[in-house]
Amino acid sequence: MTHTIRDGTHQRPPTAFARLHHQDAAPLLLPNAWDHASAAALSAEGFPAIGTTSLGVAAAAGLPDGAAATLDATLALARRLGEGSFLFTVDAEGGFSDDPEEVARLARELRDAGAAGINLEDGLPDGTLAPAELHAAKIAAVKASAPGLFVNARTDTHWLGVREEETAARLAVYERAGADGAFVPGLSDPDAIATLTAALTVPLNILYTPAGPTLAELAALGVRRVSLGSLLYRSALAAAVATATAVRDGHRPPADLRTLSYAEVQALGLPDAPPPPGSSGHWEITDA
Numbered sequence: 001m002t003h004t005i006r007d008g009t010h011q012r013p014p015t016a017f018a019r020l021h022h023q024d025a026a027p028l029l030l031p032n033a034w035d036h037a038s039a040a041a042l043s044a045e046g047f048p049a050i051g052t053t054s055l056g057v058a059a060a061a062g063l064p065d066g067a068a069a070t071l072d073a074t075l076a077l078a079r080r081l082g083e084g085s086f087l088f089t090v091d092a093e094g095g096f097s098d099d100p101e102e103v104a105r106l107a108r109e110l111r112d113a114g115a116a117g118i119n120l121e122d123g124l125p126d127g128t129l130a131p132a133e134l135h136a137a138k139i140a141a142v143k144a145s146a147p148g149l150f151v152n153a154r155t156d157t158h159w160l161g162v163r164e165e166e167t168a169a170r171l172a173v174y175e176r177a178g179a180d181g182a183f184v185p186g187l188s189d190p191d192a193i194a195t196l197t198a199a200l201t202v203p204l205n206i207l208y209t210p211a212g213p214t215l216a217e218l219a220a221l222g223v224r225r226v227s228l229g230s231l232l233y234r235s236a237l238a239a240a241v242a243t244a245t246a247v248r249d250g251h252r253p254p255a256d257l258r259t260l261s262y263a264e265v266q267a268l269g270l271p272d273a274p275p276p277p278g279s280s281g282h283w284e285i286t287d288a
Helices: 016-022 036-044 054-060 071-081 100-113 132-145 164-176 190-199 215-220 231-248 262-268
Strands: 028-030 049-052 087-091 117-121 150-154 181-183 204-207 225-227
Touching: 016 087, 028 049, 036 049, 036 071, 036 231, 036 262, 049 054, 049 071, 054 071, 054 231, 071 087, 071 100, 100 117, 100 132, 117 132, 132 150, 132 164, 150 164, 164 181, 164 190, 181 225, 190 204
Parallel strands: 028 225, 049 087, 087 117, 117 150, 150 181, 181 204, 204 225
Antiparallel strands: none
């Protein structure tokens, strides 16, 4: 059965973040940060908006992802990012509550911290999906409480590999509840993506995977936002381990690993600080 999502079109003035989902040239490529330094470094490279990665935030804090264990860490990061001048959106798992009003309170806190958007997922820690009506109630409560906050409604049908045939129907429910965007991580089949973009009236967000479609291919399929998810965090961990083990084993760090200088990283800790003299384009391996 084909579900056409037409009656959920919203008549709200688009925010600066929302407008990034309607560019003619290419989809919004959203890199995902796990702390202030990673967000600031990505912003300095010209990315117009930054997302957070719930896995990176959770792992950095020694907590499990997707288990509603990182509420405090997520809020703390949002408040720190809000001290900068870049647009950012927050991965808030399932809202850290099954009470729509509690999720709405969190959304207001994130908005007040400076967040331009929020991701809300319907996947549960036990590998099942929350009732679509409950997730829709969370979305509606958030939009009523913080209308300008861009709500990216995530369904985990493909991510968890369960009830994939319900994807379009779930997104229809979420869009009618007020969602500004739809996120289907784990979906990589080009035909399925094209079918979904034809049904949606809100922008479709796809999670980039190295083995999946390229950014240009996703653009041709109608995708309007491409997230990197935890890819950057996992890559950073791998690079750290590769460097440490190379030194331990008597080798030089891999030649293809580039690092920021001490001064460049130090500058990232100062909101809106200019880069240190001579740092532009200067990548080197340094001590300290």
